[in-house]
Amino acid sequence: MSVLLIAEHNNKEVKPFTLNAISAASQINEDVHVLVLGSNSDSVAKSISECSNVKKVIHINNELYENYLAENYTSAIIKLSGDYSHIICSANTFGKNLMPRIAALLDVSQISDITKVISEDTFIRPIYAGNAFATVKSNDKIKCVTIRPTSFDSAPSSGGSAEIQNGEPGDATELSKFIKKEEIKSDRPELGTARVVVSGGRGMQSGENFKLITAVADKLNAAIGASRAAVDAGYITNDHQVGQTGKVVVPDLYIAVGISGAIQHLAGMKESKVIVAINKDGEAPIFSIADYGLEADLFDALPKFLEELNKLNTIQK
Amino acid sequence: MKILVAVKRVIDYNVQIRVKEDGSGIVTDNVKMSTNPPDDNAIEEAVKIKEAGKATEVVAISVGEEKAQETVRKALAVGADRGILVKAEGTVEPLAVSKILQKIVEKEKPDLVFMGKQAIDDDCNQTGQMLAALLNWPQATFASKIEIKEKSLEVIREIDEGLETIEVNMPAIVTCDLRLNEPRYASLPNIMKAKKKPIEQINASDLGVDTKPRIDQIKVEEPPKRKAGIKVASVEELVQKLKNEAKVI
Numbered sequence: 001m002s003v004l005l006i007a008e009h010n011n012k013e014v015k016p017f018t019l020n021a022i023s024a025a026s027q028i029n030e031d032v033h034v035l036v037l038g039s040n041s042d043s044v045a046k047s048i049s050e051c052s053n054v055k056k057v058i059h060i061n062n063e064l065y066e067n068y069l070a071e072n073y074t075s076a077i078i079k080l081s082g083d084y085s086h087i088i089c090s091a092n093t094f095g096k097n098l099m100p101r102i103a104a105l106l107d108v109s110q111i112s113d114i115t116k117v118i119s120e121d122t123f124i125r126p127i128y129a130g131n132a133f134a135t136v137k138s139n140d141k142i143k144c145v146t147i148r149p150t151s152f153d154s155a156p157s158s159g160g161s162a163e164i165q166n167g168e169p170g171d172a173t174e175l176s177k178f179i180k181k182e183e184i185k186s187d188r189p190e191l192g193t194a195r196v197v198v199s200g201g202r203g204m205q206s207g208e209n210f211k212l213i214t215a216v217a218d219k220l221n222a223a224i225g226a227s228r229a230a231v232d233a234g235y236i237t238n239d240h241q242v243g244q245t246g247k248v249v250v251p252d253l254y255i256a257v258g259i260s261g262a263i264q265h266l267a268g269m270k271e272s273k274v275i276v277a278i279n280k281d282g283e284a285p286i287f288s289i290a291d292y293g294l295e296a297d298l299f300d301a302l303p304k305f306l307e308e309l310n311k312l313n314t315i316q317k
Numbered sequence: 318m319k320i321l322v323a324v325k326r327v328i329d330y331n332v333q334i335r336v337k338e339d340g341s342g343i344v345t346d347n348v349k350m351s352t353n354p355p356d357d358n359a360i361e362e363a364v365k366i367k368e369a370g371k372a373t374e375v376v377a378i379s380v381g382e383e384k385a386q387e388t389v390r391k392a393l394a395v396g397a398d399r400g401i402l403v404k405a406e407g408t409v410e411p412l413a414v415s416k417i418l419q420k421i422v423e424k425e426k427p428d429l430v431f432m433g434k435q436a437i438d439d440d441c442n443q444t445g446q447m448l449a450a451l452l453n454w455p456q457a458t459f460a461s462k463i464e465i466k467e468k469s470l471e472v473i474r475e476i477d478e479g480l481e482t483i484e485v486n487m488p489a490i491v492t493c494d495l496r497l498n499e500p501r502y503a504s505l506p507n508i509m510k511a512k513k514k515p516i517e518q519i520n521a522s523d524l525g526v527d528t529k530p531r532i533d534q535i536k537v538e539e540p541p542k543r544k545a546g547i548k549v550a551s552v553e554e555l556v557q558k559l560k561n562e563a564k565v566i
Contacts, residue, residue: 069483070446070456070458071455071456074450091442092477093458093459093474093475093476093477094476094477096435096442096446096458097446097456097458097459098446099443099446100411100442100443100444100445100446100447100450101446101447101449101450101456102450103412103443103447104412104415104446104447104448104450104451105450105451107412108412108531109410109411109412109530109531109532110411110412110441110443110447111532112440112441112442112443113440113442122535125440126440126540127343127438127439127440127537128328128334128343128437128438128440129437129440130540131333131334131539131540132334132336132343132537132538132539132540133537133538133539133540134534134535134536134537134538135534135535135536135537135538136532136533136534136535137532137533137535138531138532139531139532139533140531173455174486175453175454175455175485175486175489176455176456176457176483176484176485176486177483177484177485178481178483179471179482179483179484180481180482181476181478181479181480181481181482182479182480182481182482183478183479184478184479184480190477192477196565196566220566238495238496239475239496244330244437245330245354245355245437245495246495252565253559253563253565253566262331263331263332263333264330264331270540270543271540273565274559274563274565275543275546276555276559282548287545287548288545289543289545290545290546291546291547291563292546292547292548292549292555292558292559292563293545293546293547293548293549294548294549294551294552294555295548296552301552304552305552305555305556308552308553308555308556309556309566312556312560312566315566316565316566
């Protein structure tokens with residue numbers, strides 16, 4: 001049987017995590033069908049049909065789907081579900097909101113946030129914020145699975161020419177209504193997907209001092225993170241929080257400044273490729289996982305760090 | 318208006334968890350347990366709504382072993398009026414929890430059901446949405462602001478791109494994000510008072526819900542250990558290493 005993948009998009013463009021989900025889906029079964037629920041969303045269906053891993057696109061084009069509501073999506077997906085062995089989407093706020101609603105109606109015990117496909121019914125998923133990994137096997141007839149986008153490479157977005165089939169809309173919900181979306185506009189990369197993250201902790205001592213972090217982040221085109229201690233102290237808003245109760249990040253470079261390394265913070269960043277710790281306490285637990293540790297007062301080290309970066313001829317973006 | 322709040326007993330977020338040597342799970346004996354953090358936000362919000370005169374009763378419910386009573390008791394100490402404990406042994410998957418909650422909702426007939434967006438032990442993030450589906454109620458997940466209107470709620474949701482506002486008709490399910498509010502601490506007099514508040518105990522089996530896990534947990538492993546790296550002596554050395562050795566800048 002085939003895999004049904006639910007695309008995330010804004011009616012014009014495909015959201016990048018959909019490509020990561022396509023790549024996970026094709027590891028489960030090569031017959032990947034992608035469902036596009038949208039309004040005036042022909043360009044989305046077309047661009048997905050060009051992905052070489054996609055065998056078929058089902059496009060349901062209806063004003064019902066102008067905005068994403070899990071209630072509306074679910075009805076359409078349930079109607080198609082009988083033809084599939086797996087229903088898949090990414091484990092971001094889009095998929096987390098949607099998949100359990102589908103799974104419950106199919107009486108399926110969902111498997112959330114997988115980081116690895118072992119076979120078509122067995123997967124690895126992090127528990128306790130990545131402090132342990134569970135290998136789990138689904139025994140349900142249809143498997144409802146969400147995938148952690150950062151654990152799978154993006155599938156190629158070209159080289160294919162899948163058939164686009166038009167589908168029938170599901171029932172319209174009267175239970176909920178979309179009102180508005182305010183996208184946070186920032187020149188900075190998003191914390192969850194940034195190549196470099198510079199984070200500050202309680203050691204920053206004030207919100208004002210975060211400007212030292214900002215300056216380094218500007219130079220490195222980095223996202224700004226923070227520990228829970230810094231958020232609780234009111235230095236920075238909690239959309240910057242990295243950790244078990246915040247965001248899990250996997251950048252190429254993570255720079256922890258004035259962060260001691262509480263368990264719950266480490267859970268959110270220890271998969272980063274390269275970790276740098278700057279802390280004046282040489283015994284801080286953060287040093288036990290840092291690739292490069294600098295035992296120094298951050299108020300001396302950060303300006304110097306910026307100065308050294310400024311001397312470099314090129315900096316990767 | 319009546320609000321039902323679901324709370325889960327989990328290993329405290331400050332505890333470094335340990336994987337059992339035989340790979341069968343996580344060590345929970347003699348480990349500090351607490352309320353799942355976003356469930357504290359759910360209780361806080363319900364209590365605030367009651368304090369504002371917009372709700373008449375807040376009922377806290379937990380599903381789990383006998384000891385989950387402590388978690389219900391804690392909710393009573395911060396302002397819930399009464400508690401329900403549905404007893405079930407072993408792992409209860411979110412699908413089974415939502416079926417249990419469905420039975421309780423049918424009996425209690427709340428106007429709103431609140432719970433945390435996700436439990437920090439299994440990290441499933443499913444129960445609220447599943448309950449909404451089973452009841453055919455609307456869902457407002459990742460709520461960071463809730464405004465009560467006459468027959469509906471306006472909810473601001475934290476989504477990856479920023480914030481989304483939706484309106485859901487009541488009855489509704491809301492799953493709470495950490496930014497929703499600042500949970501209060503229980504005062505000593507309120508802890509004492511909570512001891513007198515009633516907690517009804519029900520067996521999951523008496524509700525006719527099969528709680529046997531559907532998913533086989535084959536093994537649990539620790540993540541690969543990260544080796545400590547080196548200490549650098551100066552900022553200059555750090556930048557040089559990042560540029561030429563790690564090649565990340």
